Amino acid sequence: MMDAKLTGEARLSGAKVVLAGDDRQLGSIERGGLFTELKKEHGSVEIREVTRQKVDWQREAAHDLSDGRFEEALRLLLATSPSSGHQSGTSCAESLSSDGRRIPHRRAFVFAYTNKDVDALNKDLRAVRRARGELGEDFVFTTKHGEAPFAVGDRIQFTDTLKGAGIYNGNAGVITRIDRDSGRIGVTLDSAAGREGRKVEWYASEFSGFRHGYAGTIYKGQGKTLDHTYLMQRLARNRDVAALIVEPLVLGAGGMLMYPAWVLTELKRIAERSGTLFIADEVMTGWGRTGTIFACDQAAIAPDILCTSKGLTGGSLPLAATLATDAIFRAHYSKDRARTFFHSSSYTANPIACAAALANVGIRYDEPVAERVAALSRMQTEKIARFSQDPRFENVRTTGTIAALDLRVGNAGYLAEVGPRLRAFFLERGLLVRPPLGNVIYVLLPYCVTSDELDRLYAAIDEAAELASDVR
Known part of the structure; x- marks a missing residue:
């Protein structure tokens, strides 16, 4: 979580290391659980003043969100900021198309709850811009989300990372150039108002982690600076659910x-x-x-x-x-x-x-069962981290004492061929690992497990990954 050299230098010089983050969000990802433990051990202070929040309602809404008071935060947002709420994708698209000033363009975004909603909104909102003549010539590219047309002027969002090009999962922007011959795409990324966005380029044949960016899930909206936000609400309003x-x-x-x-x-x-x-x-x-x-x-x-x-x-x-x-x-x-x-x-x-x-x-x-559980949670987070950058695995994750990771195979899912082979592999080595959920390997441990025993298990998982080499 922290670079050993950094902490070592800080200790030698008598300096302090300050970590900033939200432990409620970090706790669900890979090594993020350590943030909570450091907070408990060394103390913390809540940041209430954010420089980008210039007025009281913004600070109040942010604090409501951080404490889980979503309804209060949305009420403030809808009442005092340029935001609109809609009950369905259809009503959202109709509202946007009726007002030329509000159709999502450079720094406008529609928030939805599911990827299905996002796909429908992207299609409908792009159609509005196409009908108005705001987009250039269409070029069809194959992305990880399927084939889709893209044009100069389209909003785009990245769903994967290409570090060499400066592209990161969650970035969004506007297409400024498409080379017909090479398939090279140029995008100007969104930026704070008054600033020019960073420019990135890539070849569509080499990187496919992108999609239309008129809409996205709430998670993809984190950290965005936008002119106008649209919220598509879908609450359980009918009374026939038990x-x-x-x-x-x-x-x-x-x-x-x-x-x-x-x-x-x-x-x-x-x-x-x-x-x-x-x-x-x-x-x-x-x-x-x-x-x-x-x-x-x-x-x-x-x-x-x-x-x-x-x-x-x-x-x-x-x-x-x-x-x-x-x-x-x-x-x-x-x-x-x-x-x-x-x-x-x-x-x-x-x-x-x-x-x-x-x-x-x-x-x-x-x-001291609680202390034992906390120690095991830390061990799980630390020991599974060895696979976080391992190309043979993906979606490395922990929650408390539970750890899991997905083995990259060609036929992922419950019926992945590698599942029975993994079970036999672990049994041969005297390790009682419950039959994997297809290509998902997960670790549920007794609270009395030792660090050495855990090392042995993760060494076996490392070795077991080779079983998938012939089924990828």
Whole structure:
């Protein structure tokens, strides 16, 4: 996370090293978890003054966003800044096309929630500009997102990095030149108002990480300086949804997909606003897996219903428990059989398993389990970092004690041919690694694991990558 030479020089000279960042965002990426630990150990101070925020409402909105008060921040944004809210891509495009001054051009952007929304908006908004004669001749290029026409005047956004050309994932700008013969594209990147943007060029045949840039997800909007922002809202407004069920912070069976705590906070807010029950499946994530006893703790939320198992007994015996708010419990607590909740879990209330669970919970009071979990989280983050720049792997990630990475293969997914081979490989070396989710290798460890044992496991993962060489 920090260069050893830098910290060494600082120590020798008696200087201080200051780190700036948001630990709630950094905690979900690779080695970002170390930021939180450094914050706890050395202390921190909150930055409330940002030089680019010149007026009070901007500072207030930024603080609301940082604390997860999204609705308040959006209300301020819509009321006091040049921003517009829309419920669908169609209404957004119609509104923009009706006002020539507002169609996205150099520093204007439409924020949407899903890539599907982004694709539709890019197509519709580009069509408006094409109809107005604002774009040059079309040239069709094959990008990582498929074939698409591009022209001088088009807004473009990069979805990959080409360091040699000065292109970074998330950059956006306007196409200024396309060479018909060589396929070389020139772009002027967005910049702060009054400044000329940096110019970049590349050959479309050598780099395909770009797409139209009239719209993008909220994540792609981080750090942008824009003249006008458009928000496409899509909230759960209908009342016919019984419940929203989520695996907090980590989607286990989905491929160990990880997301930041603020997303969980926002999901809970949306559920509350629409009168929908919020159910947290903490069977895998509970009891310290994500760094806190329950993953929901990191989002500062309390679900209406929480499902837990596995770590409840420390893995010694099968036991499940379902926790609910008092309101839900009272709704079924009655002598009226019509209100009885007849369903229960197969692994609930076994007296031996319950005794094991009580003993396991007691250990958390008698032993430094939280410190052990924090240390293991740091070890996972540090040791998996060796693969972050390894071309054989991608999407290296950690959340608390959970670590995962994707092996690059030609047929990725649940049925990737390399999956059974990986399982056999680890068993031959005496390592009990649960069958990978296709090409996804993930590490869920007992909290008593040692650093040497973890080194052995990651050395085996390094070696196992060669199994994929003949199926890429």
